[in-house]
Amino acid sequence: MKKQRSVLKKSGAITLVATAFATAALGATSPAGGQGLGVFGGGSTGGGDALALEFKAAAEVALQNLQSQKSTAFSGVNLAQLQNKIESAQILVSDGALAVAQDGIIQDSAAENIPSRNLIILNRAGYSKIGIPAIQQALALHEFLSLMGVESTGNYPISGQYLLAYSGGLLSAASADESCADYVKQAVEAQARADLKINNFTVIVPPMGEVGNGGLSGLIDVSVVTSTQRTPIAVYSVYVGETCQIMGLQKE
Secondary structure: OOOOEEOOEEEOOEEEOOEEOOOEEOOEEOOOOOHHHHHOOOOOOOOOOHHHHHHHHHHHHHHHHHHHOOOHHHOOOOHHHHHHHHHHOEEEEEOOOOEEEEOOEEEEEOEEEEHHHOEEEEEHHHHHOOOOHHHHHHHHHHHHHHHOOOOEOOEOOOHHHHHHHHOOOOOOOOOOOOOHHHHHHHHHHHHHHHHHOOOOOEEEOOOOOOEOOOOEEEEEEEEEEOOOOOOOOEEEEEEEOOOOOEEEEEEO
């Protein structure tokens, strides 16, 4: 799996990566005029795609959660307008990359929104690899809020708070007395134990460089081996935030 790094964007009480799991950005807003449709690079699009239905369903779950929330963090969201956007926006799926420039940085996005066309475009590969419901919902929420003009690329005041509220502890970072590599190892050990139904194995975390150490977010592959078989019996892709938040963890 190709590795990519990107600088984190910060929003209020939560730090969110500008890329979501599996080298995909948390979404981007195209300039008015919709030049974003030109970044397909030979990829195909399709209405009525199952992935588009999945994306819309994630947005509807997020809306339902917001409707039941009493937190003041979401009090500024016009839920009726959000519901209208979810119902009315067109959602297309691209098999080509969605390369979006923001502040001079090129990011590969899982989704792109074009407010002038009431349109959201999904990158099939990027979105499909986001296997965590809370991140899928936060991404969908961000895209529809961007159509409303409430959020934009790198700016997640509502969707960031949503992810924090519904991540189920996913965003917990390494404590001061443990290294980021140790924290990642423990997380993979717990997931591998649940997935593989075995207890005798070793988790090998590769050198992380600057990833998870105060400056960069990044995707790393962590191997699981046994004492009798040094060839990995499983490999996990782990997306690590700059302060060692685990933003995504998925078995390849």
